[in-house]
Amino acid sequence: MGKNIQASSGNRKWISTAGKLLSLVLFFVVFQLLISFNVVNDYLFSTLVKIGINIILAVSLNLITGFTGQFSLGHAGFMSIGAYVCAIITLRYYSVWGFVCGLLAGAVCAAIVGILVGLPTLRLKGDYLAIATLGMAEIIKILFRNVLDKWTNGAAGLSGIPQFVSWPWLFVLTVGTVILVSNFINSSHGRSCISIREDEIAAESMGIGSTKYKVMAFVTGAFFAGIAGAMYSSYFFYIDPDLFGFQKSIDILVIVVLGGMGSISGSVIAAVVLELISMFLQAYPELKMVIYGALLVLIMLFRPQGIMGSRELSLSFLKKWTGRLGQKNGGAA
Amino acid sequence: MEQFLQQVINGISLGSIYALMALGYTMVYGIIKLINFAHGDVYMIGAYVGYFCMTNLRLGFFPSLLISMLVCAILGVAIEKIAYKPLRNATRIAVLITAIGVSLFIEYGTMYIASPNPRSYPRLTGFMAKSYQVGGLTFSAQQILIIIITVVLMILLQLIVKKTRIGKAMRAVSLDRDAAQLMGISVDNTISFTFLLGSALAGAAGILVGIYYNSINPLMGMMPGLRAFVAAVFGGIGIIPGAMIGGYFIGLVEVMVSGYVNSMFRDAVVFAILIVILIVKPSGLLGKETREKV
Amino acid sequence: MPILTVNKLTKSFGGLMAVTNVSMELEKGELVGLIGPNGAGKTTVFNLLTGIYPPTSGTVTLFRDDKEERLEGLKPHIICKKGIARTFQNIRLFRDLTVLDNVRIAMNKNVKYGLFSTFLRTKSYFSEEKEVLEKSMQLLEILKLAHKKDELAKNLPYGEQRHLEIVRALATDPCILLLDEPAAGMNPAETAQLTEMIAWIRENFDLTILLIEHDMSLVMKICERIYVLDYGMVIAEGTPSEIKSNKRVIEAYLGEEMGNA
Numbered sequence: 001m002g003k004n005i006q007a008s009s010g011n012r013k014w015i016s017t018a019g020k021l022l023s024l025v026l027f028f029v030v031f032q033l034l035i036s037f038n039v040v041n042d043y044l045f046s047t048l049v050k051i052g053i054n055i056i057l058a059v060s061l062n063l064i065t066g067f068t069g070q071f072s073l074g075h076a077g078f079m080s081i082g083a084y085v086c087a088i089i090t091l092r093y094y095s096v097w098g099f100v101c102g103l104l105a106g107a108v109c110a111a112i113v114g115i116l117v118g119l120p121t122l123r124l125k126g127d128y129l130a131i132a133t134l135g136m137a138e139i140i141k142i143l144f145r146n147v148l149d150k151w152t153n154g155a156a157g158l159s160g161i162p163q164f165v166s167w168p169w170l171f172v173l174t175v176g177t178v179i180l181v182s183n184f185i186n187s188s189h190g191r192s193c194i195s196i197r198e199d200e201i202a203a204e205s206m207g208i209g210s211t212k213y214k215v216m217a218f219v220t221g222a223f224f225a226g227i228a229g230a231m232y233s234s235y236f237f238y239i240d241p242d243l244f245g246f247q248k249s250i251d252i253l254v255i256v257v258l259g260g261m262g263s264i265s266g267s268v269i270a271a272v273v274l275e276l277i278s279m280f281l282q283a284y285p286e287l288k289m290v291i292y293g294a295l296l297v298l299i300m301l302f303r304p305q306g307i308m309g310s311r312e313l314s315l316s317f318l319k320k321w322t323g324r325l326g327q328k329n330g331g332a333a
Numbered sequence: 334m335e336q337f338l339q340q341v342i343n344g345i346s347l348g349s350i351y352a353l354m355a356l357g358y359t360m361v362y363g364i365i366k367l368i369n370f371a372h373g374d375v376y377m378i379g380a381y382v383g384y385f386c387m388t389n390l391r392l393g394f395f396p397s398l399l400i401s402m403l404v405c406a407i408l409g410v411a412i413e414k415i416a417y418k419p420l421r422n423a424t425r426i427a428v429l430i431t432a433i434g435v436s437l438f439i440e441y442g443t444m445y446i447a448s449p450n451p452r453s454y455p456r457l458t459g460f461m462a463k464s465y466q467v468g469g470l471t472f473s474a475q476q477i478l479i480i481i482i483t484v485v486l487m488i489l490l491q492l493i494v495k496k497t498r499i500g501k502a503m504r505a506v507s508l509d510r511d512a513a514q515l516m517g518i519s520v521d522n523t524i525s526f527t528f529l530l531g532s533a534l535a536g537a538a539g540i541l542v543g544i545y546y547n548s549i550n551p552l553m554g555m556m557p558g559l560r561a562f563v564a565a566v567f568g569g570i571g572i573i574p575g576a577m578i579g580g581y582f583i584g585l586v587e588v589m590v591s592g593y594v595n596s597m598f599r600d601a602v603v604f605a606i607l608i609v610i611l612i613v614k615p616s617g618l619l620g621k622e623t624r625e626k627v
Numbered sequence: 628m629p630i631l632t633v634n635k636l637t638k639s640f641g642g643l644m645a646v647t648n649v650s651m652e653l654e655k656g657e658l659v660g661l662i663g664p665n666g667a668g669k670t671t672v673f674n675l676l677t678g679i680y681p682p683t684s685g686t687v688t689l690f691r692d693d694k695e696e697r698l699e700g701l702k703p704h705i706i707c708k709k710g711i712a713r714t715f716q717n718i719r720l721f722r723d724l725t726v727l728d729n730v731r732i733a734m735n736k737n738v739k740y741g742l743f744s745t746f747l748r749t750k751s752y753f754s755e756e757k758e759v760l761e762k763s764m765q766l767l768e769i770l771k772l773a774h775k776k777d778e779l780a781k782n783l784p785y786g787e788q789r790h791l792e793i794v795r796a797l798a799t800d801p802c803i804l805l806l807d808e809p810a811a812g813m814n815p816a817e818t819a820q821l822t823e824m825i826a827w828i829r830e831n832f833d834l835t836i837l838l839i840e841h842d843m844s845l846v847m848k849i850c851e852r853i854y855v856l857d858y859g860m861v862i863a864e865g866t867p868s869e870i871k872s873n874k875r876v877i878e879a880y881l882g883e884e885m886g887n888a
Contacts, residue, residue, distance in 0.1 A: 071429065121608065121611070121612070123612075124612075126425040126426060126429070127429050128611055130368075130429060131368065131559075131607065132607065132608055135559075135605075135607050135608055136608070138601070138604055139600075139601050139605065142597065142598065142601045143601075145597070146597045180746050183745055183746055183748055187740075187752065188734075188738040188740070188756075188759070189742065191728060191731060191732045191735060192732065192735050194724065198722065199720075199721060201679065201703070201719065202719035202720070202721065203721075204679075204702070204703040204707075205677055205679070205703050205707055205712075205713055206707060206712075206735075206736070206795065206796075206799055207707035207708050207735065207799050208732070209702070210704070216742075250437065253430070253433070286444045286449070287441075289437050289440070289441035290442050293433075293434045293435065293436070293437030293438030294438050295434070296430055296431065296437070297416050297431050297434035300423070300428075300430050300434070301416070301419055304427055310723070
């Protein structure tokens with residue numbers, strides 16, 4: 001959010017919006033064709049699904065942690081709520097409408113838990129909030145594993161979950177989330193959240209109720225994490241409580257930190273990059289986590305703003321970048 | 334009644350371990366306001382070093398204990414110098430993320446090198462394998478050992494903190510880093526020493542747990558680490574006696590929940606305690622409120 | 628009725644009495660000064676008025692639109708919504724945000740569009756955003772910061788940062804403005820400019836202003852009345868000339884600053 005809303009003339013805005021819309025449609029069509037002709041096979045498609053889910057998770061966590069400055073280590077907990085609620089519904093009502101209900105119900109349940117968790121804990125600062133959210137996610141996991149096992153089948157997990165996520169669903173949900181979260185950021189609500197991150201006391205003194213906006217960001221983030229969870233269970237057939245533990249929350253955090261806390265496009269880029277790294281390191285799961293750990297330390301030591309800092313990918317950004325590269329190579333100082 | 338008292342004994346043994354770890358958390362937090370996420374992994378390394386000493390090197394318990402503490406002390410100082418010192422003026426979130434990174438690195442590095450499978454400590458012989466019956470209660474030699482060693486270490490710690498110059502330096506840096514520096518105290522060395530002490534205690538806790546529960550694995554540090562952290566917060570983060578009290582409290586709670594309710598709920602209860610403390614009295618049992626100046 | 632009535636305001640931190648039985652009145656449109664030696668509790672009074680600390684005892688009453696409202700114990704953002712804005716002694720700008728964003732954020736309390744409009748970009752979103760942008764630019768132009776609208780707040784020179792703090796407070800559309808040492812760190816030329824600006828905004832924004840300052844040239848020049856605080860208590864109140872010759876005040880300051888006025 002380094003740029004203000006461009007007060008450009010009406011025409012230029014329409015052209016850029018139309019351009020963005022066109023490129024999205026193109027992207028959708030190209031991939032749909034690749035999939036229909038099996039150029040993109042099941043394995044590659046499942047990678048795309050993972051990327052899409054991670055984009056949604058990273059963007060929603062970024063809203064809470066990067067933009068509003070509330071350090072949440074329990075994001076996977078919200079994901080698990082979406083996953084379980086949706087799975088339970090679609091296992092009972094096997095139809096597209098069942099999936100839609102499951103999707104929405106999962107997200108709404110996650111949002112409700114977000115309010116319940118957020119209201120008491122969001123007054124805590126920094127490290128304490130981190131540990132409290134971590135604790136909340138663990139409590140949710142224990143609830144799913146031991147208390148609600150009548151519905152969730154406990155540690156054995158739920159299997160045979162009907163698969164509904166196809167390319168159109170994946171595309172719409174992922175792009176939709178990115179657009180909606182961006183819209184939130186670039187609005188008075190988003191600006192209020194950012195001001196809380198910058199200086200909570202000053203923000204309060206300017207009339208911004210910090211609790212209200214912290215909870216708003218938290219609940220919105222939880223909602224979209226629920227969507228991601230529902231998508232997960234509706235593609236990968238099987239879920240169990242251990243899939244949504246601290247490790248998953250860390251995975252998401254690494255994406256957000258790598259991409260840049262405060263940059264939506266950064267989260268998107270980082271989600272793709274890290275999934276590709278994951279793919280290569282599939283045979284060595286421990287090595288992947290070792291690298292993640294080292295990555296977190298190295299980023300914090302040498303480039304704490306991550307890839308994009310708090311800037312967004314845009315035409316002017318690309319122009320500046322390529323301009324600078326051109327200068328380095330050809331131009332005199 | 335007997336069963337209850339037996340559980341109390343178990344709780345105190347477990348609590349000793351948590352107290353040792355909680356001390357490390359509380360001292361580090363007191364001096365640089367950081368939740369050392371990697372502390373639980375130092376404890377795990379202590380357990381592994383102890384295993385290595387007693388299995389591969391066939392050393393006795395006490396030499397292994399000392400070596401564990403030494404290795405962990407060095408490890409703790411190394412972590413501080415490499416990962417935390419450069420970030421001393423960064424935001425709290427940045428340091429916390431780094432601590433998480435270090436923790437992952439150590440956990441999965443160990444898993445990669447030493448295999449994720451649990452290992453067992455060698456069976457103890459001689460007086461260590463005995464148990465004693467008093468009244469209707471059983472004390473195993475291990476439990477007695479744990480409690481005695483913990484008490485000795487805590488006394489040593491109190492002596493260091495209260496009676497030595499470096500201990501005074503630790504207290505000074507905790508209160509006001511800049512003023513301490515102006516008084517000629519080397520802040521870097523003091524902080525390193527704090528990590529040294531805390532990590533040595535964690536190492537001791539690790540090898541003691543190895544003896545007590547017998548099984549160790551690379552991820553064993555995570556949950557106990559978090560529980561020890563809750564113990565430190567409960568007693569008052571940054572306050573040494575608080576960590577001791579907190580450790581025993583959490584140990585007893587855990588044993589009681591396991592014994593009388595369901596061991597599956599241990600973690601839920603511990604985290605619930607944390608959340609209640611943070612909401613009701615975040616400065617903990619022995620802590621005082623601090624205010625931000627506007 | 629005075630626009631703001633403070634009655635026996637007291638604040639203790641543990642055993643420390645920071646502010647004791649402070650009573651003040653501000654009439655609508657007045658420009659009142661609050662002075663006193665360092666540590667006298669002036670900023671604490673501001674913090675109590677704006678809700679950052681709840682008072683230990685005492686009341687704060689706002690009289691606006693023919694209604695009386697009690698403010699003590701309310702949270703800062705609610706007090707701001709009722710019309711009291713402030714600047715901070717140690718500048719608290721949103722440092723990593725642009726000048727324009729700093730001002731726009733302060734306008735948020737008057738923005739009406741809700742979450743639905745935000746997510747789905749309805750007409751009301753676009754029209755209100757346009758309004759906020761225009762109003763913000765107007766304010767920045769009046770206070771001569773418009774050319775720096777895209778500059779990050781932390782990169783502004785010190786004097787402009789202090790200006791921006793004032794612009795931001797004005798953007799909340801207050802009826803009472805509390806200025807906490809706005810001239811701190813400024814040279815005489817800058818202070819003279821600031822003095823003019825304060826008088827000007829009082830006129831043009833129809834404000835009542837309460838001003839903490841150490842710089843006596845500023846205080847004596849524009850304040851119509853002055854309260855003097857020492858050790859958390861009001862020790863004197865009156866016009867600038869009355870205060871100048873007040874024995875207790877001179878004692879409290881040891882005569883140093885009064886000699887420079």
